[in-house]
Amino acid sequence: MSTDTQLDSWEVFMQARTGANFIHQGSIHASDKKMALQNARDTYSRRGEGTSIWVVPTSEIVASSPEDVDMLFDPSNDKIYRMPTFYTMPEGAKNI
């Protein structure tokens, strides 16, 4: 029996410069962690796009469902005290 596969899928996240967020770039295929990093580099950073890479097996990603969007992300309008504009500042106070 042929054991030929297209290897496992990994998701690639990259940081564009030190201090920035890691941003999802796409996915690559690789058999192990080391190859995943190398392939991520070759595929998504041929022009110095990154300073650091994360790779995560695609099967390990847990994603929310589109149906849950209201439950998860409905803005909490009943909690407007989370916004800085909710508060009344004394007249004349500066730098606040």
Place this chain on the structure above:
Amino acid sequence: MDSIQDKLSKDEALLAKFEEKVQAGESVEPRDWMPEAYRKHLVRQMSQHAHSEVIGMQPEGNWVTRAPSLRAKQILLAKIQDEGGHGLYLYSAAETLGISRKEMIEQLHTGKAKYSNIFNYPSLTWADIGAIGWLVDGAAIVNQVSLQRTSYAPYSRAMVRICKEESFHQRQGYEIMAQMMKGTAEQREMAQDAMNRWWWPSLMMFGPHDTDSPHSADAFRWKIKRHTNDELRQKFIDKTVQQAEVIGLTVPDPDLKWNEQKGCYDYGEINWDEFNRVIRGDGPCNKQRLEHHIRVHTEGAWVREAAEAYKNKNEQQSINLN
């Protein structure tokens, strides 16, 4: 109990919601509900696009060992590596629709999936490398810029990334043509010959005229496509003719004429018989391109098998250590 009727009306409601969302200009993510025909259209288009990037490496690879200078060779290698990268962005974007890489490659090998017709033409001289970069990549860019706003988000993201990289491809091709046009009579002739052979196939890359385009109605309603084949072709012609004139190349179309009234070029009849013949498999290099891909894929199987074996061995060792 859900009757078939209930299921049908539920699907209709989902479809209406989907179309409303797309009409409003929102993008579609992999986990969102989408009509089966939308998914199918995208799998066909995106896998064809990915295969084109990969097969497109062959006519260029033909000149790596014969590049006229070290500079030219380095550039060509970098360009070919980019094309491979673009294929990978697109395969990974297509995989989000539920088709595996393995299936896509099988479909390429059995002929179920196509790749761009243009790569069934041979690259006979070094000037062809110039013509491919300038005309073929130039035509591809016009199409890809439009696809940056396609409704399927992973496809759109891949297109944005590809467009950033493609402009170097077109510029390096144009530079080759410009250099040759400044060279000897023989070199100029070579450049013009490449222009003559690649111009019409480049125009064919945009596909049939809008009146004969079989897949377009759904693709527009669902905003997979944003511009018609003829619109994109016209855009390519209008910007390329001037570039040809600047370096002294003649566009091989006696009917090409600026139309003052329309503000664009009129152009001659495209040979659709040739287009259809090449699609059916009778182009100069169809057999060679596919055979090469199959051979390299088969011969490379041991590399993938070895990588898997290495992974399994390491996993086994770490289990034993624990």
